[in-house]
Amino acid sequence: MEGETATANLLEPPATGTKPISIRPINPSESTNVSRSFTLSSTTSSSSSSPPDFLRHIQAAFKRPRPLGKMQSNSIMPRRLVAPLRQASRGSTLNTDCTLEAKKTQDEIPLSHRLMECISQPKNTASDTVEAQEDASMPPSEYGSTVDAHEENYSSFNSLRDQPRSFTGRRSNITTASLVTECEQVLLAEGQKKVHFAADSTSRSQEMDWDVGNQMEAVTAAGQILRDQNIQTTDVDGNGNSSLLANRTLGVADQIHQFSNFLQNDLSHPMTQASVVGSSFTTTTLINSTSAPMINSTTYCPQSHLARKSTESLGEHKLKSEHPVQSSYPFSKNENRLAADQTAIAVPSSTTETDSEVKRPNVAEGTRNSMLIKGDVPKDTSPLEDNVAKECVTDIHSGVRLSKVSSSNMKLEPSKTEKQEKSVGSKAASSSRKKGYDPDTFFKVNGKLYQRLGKIGSGGSSEVHKAIASDCSIYALKKIKLKGRDYATAYGFCQEIEYLKRLKGKNNIIQLIDYEVTDKSLLHEVMNGSMSNNESRVKEDGYIYMVLEYGEIDLAHMLSQKWRELDGSESIIDENWLRFYWQQILLAVNTIHDERIVHSDLKPANFLLVRGSLKLIDFGIAKAIMCDTTNIQRDTQVGTLSYMSPEAFMCNETDANGNTIKCGRPSDIWSLGCILYQMVYGRTPFSEYKTFWAKFKVITDPNHAILYEPLSNPWLLDLMKKCLAWDRNERWRIPQLLQHPFLVPPVPPQLPAPLEQTCTLLQLIAKSCENDGKASILCMQLQNLLVHPTQISYEALPVCQYQKLLCDVSSLCLQLQEQLGNSERGTKM
Ligand SMILES: Nc1ncnc2c1ncn2[C@@H]1O[C@H](COP(=O)(O)OP(=O)(O)OP(=O)(O)O)[C@@H](O)[C@H]1O
Numbered sequence: 001m002e003g004e005t006a007t008a009n010l011l012e013p014p015a016t017g018t019k020p021i022s023i024r025p026i027n028p029s030e031s032t033n034v035s036r037s038f039t040l041s042s043t044t045s046s047s048s049s050s051p052p053d054f055l056r057h058i059q060a061a062f063k064r065p066r067p068l069g070k071m072q073s074n075s076i077m078p079r080r081l082v083a084p085l086r087q088a089s090r091g092s093t094l095n096t097d098c099t100l101e102a103k104k105t106q107d108e109i110p111l112s113h114r115l116m117e118c119i120s121q122p123k124n125t126a127s128d129t130v131e132a133q134e135d136a137s138m139p140p141s142e143y144g145s146t147v148d149a150h151e152e153n154y155s156s157f158n159s160l161r162d163q164p165r166s167f168t169g170r171r172s173n174i175t176t177a178s179l180v181t182e183c184e185q186v187l188l189a190e191g192q193k194k195v196h197f198a199a200d201s202t203s204r205s206q207e208m209d210w211d212v213g214n215q216m217e218a219v220t221a222a223g224q225i226l227r228d229q230n231i232q233t234t235d236v237d238g239n240g241n242s243s244l245l246a247n248r249t250l251g252v253a254d255q256i257h258q259f260s261n262f263l264q265n266d267l268s269h270p271m272t273q274a275s276v277v278g279s280s281f282t283t284t285t286l287i288n289s290t291s292a293p294m295i296n297s298t299t300y301c302p303q304s305h306l307a308r309k310s311t312e313s314l315g316e317h318k319l320k321s322e323h324p325v326q327s328s329y330p331f332s333k334n335e336n337r338l339a340a341d342q343t344a345i346a347v348p349s350s351t352t353e354t355d356s357e358v359k360r361p362n363v364a365e366g367t368r369n370s371m372l373i374k375g376d377v378p379k380d381t382s383p384l385e386d387n388v389a390k391e392c393v394t395d396i397h398s399g400v401r402l403s404k405v406s407s408s409n410m411k412l413e414p415s416k417t418e419k420q421e422k423s424v425g426s427k428a429a430s431s432s433r434k435k436g437y438d439p440d441t442f443f444k445v446n447g448k449l450y451q452r453l454g455k456i457g458s459g460g461s462s463e464v465h466k467a468i469a470s471d472c473s474i475y476a477l478k479k480i481k482l483k484g485r486d487y488a489t490a491y492g493f494c495q496e497i498e499y500l501k502r503l504k505g506k507n508n509i510i511q512l513i514d515y516e517v518t519d520k521s522l523l524h525e526v527m528n529g530s531m532s533n534n535e536s537r538v539k540e541d542g543y544i545y546m547v548l549e550y551g552e553i554d555l556a557h558m559l560s561q562k563w564r565e566l567d568g569s570e571s572i573i574d575e576n577w578l579r580f581y582w583q584q585i586l587l588a589v590n591t592i593h594d595e596r597i598v599h600s601d602l603k604p605a606n607f608l609l610v611r612g613s614l615k616l617i618d619f620g621i622a623k624a625i626m627c628d629t630t631n632i633q634r635d636t637q638v639g640t641l642s643y644m645s646p647e648a649f650m651c652n653e654t655d656a657n658g659n660t661i662k663c664g665r666p667s668d669i670w671s672l673g674c675i676l677y678q679m680v681y682g683r684t685p686f687s688e689y690k691t692f693w694a695k696f697k698v699i700t701d702p703n704h705a706i707l708y709e710p711l712s713n714p715w716l717l718d719l720m721k722k723c724l725a726w727d728r729n730e731r732w733r734i735p736q737l738l739q740h741p742f743l744v745p746p747v748p749p750q751l752p753a754p755l756e757q758t759c760t761l762l763q764l765i766a767k768s769c770e771n772d773g774k775a776s777i778l779c780m781q782l783q784n785l786l787v788h789p790t791q792i793s794y795e796a797l798p799v800c801q802y803q804k805l806l807c808d809v810s811s812l813c814l815q816l817q818e819q820l821g822n823s824e825r826g827t828k829m
Helices: 006-011 051-061 083-093 097-107 111-120 125-137 148-166 171-194 210-233 243-266 278-284 303-322 334-341 349-355 363-374 383-408 414-435 487-502 520-528 555-565 575-594 665-681 692-699 714-723 734-738 753-768 773-787 799-828
Strands: 020-023 038-041 442-445 448-458 462-468 474-481 512-517 543-549 607-610 613-616
Touching: 442 474, 442 512, 442 543, 448 474, 487 512, 487 520, 487 543, 512 520, 555 575, 555 607, 555 665, 575 607, 575 613, 575 665, 575 734, 665 714, 665 734, 714 734, 753 773, 773 799
Parallel strands: none
Antiparallel strands: 020 038, 442 448, 448 462, 462 474, 474 543, 512 543, 607 613
């Protein structure tokens, strides 16, 4: 892959240049953005930029910094624990029929109501203690059907989880523990309505209704938050200081309030809806606690993060719970006690924000979860899915192992950590009080709260977070900061919303669920198309929030995964895989072209997999085609370098005939050609040209021949050439591409009678010597040569090649003759 960089590009001066070109060179993985746009001069014009101009261009280029998205790195490092399984295990521990029966009456009470009851009426301490003790004394195996490989991980996790429950006499802790237990019971009971545990004592296999699994996860997550808080409530640092807890309490009260509100408001309606994200839902509904970062199935932790995190949290829990000291903070009322129990929630969620990064599960992970819970392997999982699934399991182990190691190496630095936590905690608390919710934990879009589950990635201009809504649906929440941006850029952002609104209901475009532009006047200007203030910058502290359908994995990551699978082998990605996703890419782009929108930044990272289908994202630089034209005009050239068409490089310049070069749909087709090329060869067509200027030179050169390595399928080669024709008028349009023989293989031609007879004869011979594999294959080859002589190349062959073909046929005939002779002798002997 390429390793082009902005600096490298800037160092090499153009021969001549005038045009400011705002480009997004790709990162070494080639499929993603680089850290920023920048301005460069193109070479085709005769005048050159004056120094002030040049500086201005550079400044302009920094207008929209584009930091490299974390998820856009080449490395996919899924780290998962199958938390729902644990829940299910507990379920299966209790899963006798009579348990189900016993819970039946409870089921009639709405889940949320009972959850709220749990929160507001903590249960009898003694019984809880007993239950807690029972729980704690339960051998790991009693946890039911936990897959062996995970048992070790769970047991350590369980020990953390259950520890506070066994502290008899610490009423506040037990109260929370009981509350958590109660919550779990409620959700278990709720789950059992639809969950059918087929756990027999030997196989311990389970079957779960997925809808319920999803809901259970969500509620488990709720319980988990409380539980985590409980763990921390018992915590006192190594020196026995509990003052920090007291300091946090204010923020906690807010958090508790928010959380109970979230539960009350958000979980109050019967939870009948599964997450909209289909295959990803199993991994998406766990809530990443702000107080006790933990390894769960939704949390992606790069190793360094994981190590740090386990030092800060997991290890901390471990150490602390080994030295339990009762919190001395006085509480007079139940609510206060509850607040104290959950003091830990005031640990700044901002820490979580920066540290935790939600791993992008893909469809395979969904499948994997399903396999683990259902205990049966879906037969239709693709090799990709299987592979990813395997990797997930491997990574789970490594992740957990790592966390153990780092926790054991942990050193406590109470004073420093305390100080930081105190300041961030109080800041968060005051901000929470002002807004009525903790902005570090929740997003509010049009009055609706979304809890942040972690950062998915960041584009040049935005951060994208995974978030859970009140109905337990998972969304991607794109947050764009407007302050400091020039109005034109801000206008572009708002326009993305406009495009997404226009594309609502189109199932191959990522769907905009909701949005809010906090700077209403800006939105107003955009909506009316009146830009009064386009020279100045946005001063207000405005944000754009976009609630989007959640994508599990992008094509760039899917491709790098595929290429990893093929590591070292000469073969190309399976053609049917190519066909499937290529067709989806075409259909998605066709949708926008039909709407007269040119995307201008097509690249693998902008196609997301949602429930098995690719959907197009990122209309940040898309442009609408005016009604009276087929092209668009741009002030600056934009796109991602490796996928940019020749005309995108030269936009608005004049061609040899004196016509202004414009970008239109063909420009997107070129980008599609680059994507296909990358899918086939594992690199983009101009990847060997590392710098901007080298790339610029070859891409804008009409005589430059793109290198195509030979392929067994000539149609595939042809397809790439149809997209990557230098002359934009020669490039095929999407409707044509959808009918290309690579996607729609031609029906075999009607054979002339004599040839038909020959084929029948060959089939008879093949049948008669079916015990002789070699002879059968020779017959088939012969038939193929006779029927599809043009398959060697669909273009007319030179005479010498026909002669060679005939030579091949006769040699095959001779071999067949010999083979048949041998097999006849063999039969006689
Ligand atoms: N709906 C979504 N679901 C999941 N992930 C998403 C979604 N939208 C965006 N992302 C992730 O966030 C990253 C940045 O999003 P997006 O490309 O929309 O932002 P941007 O600021 O316009 O970035 P770019 O620099 O590519 O233009 C994407 O590469 C993708 O990994």
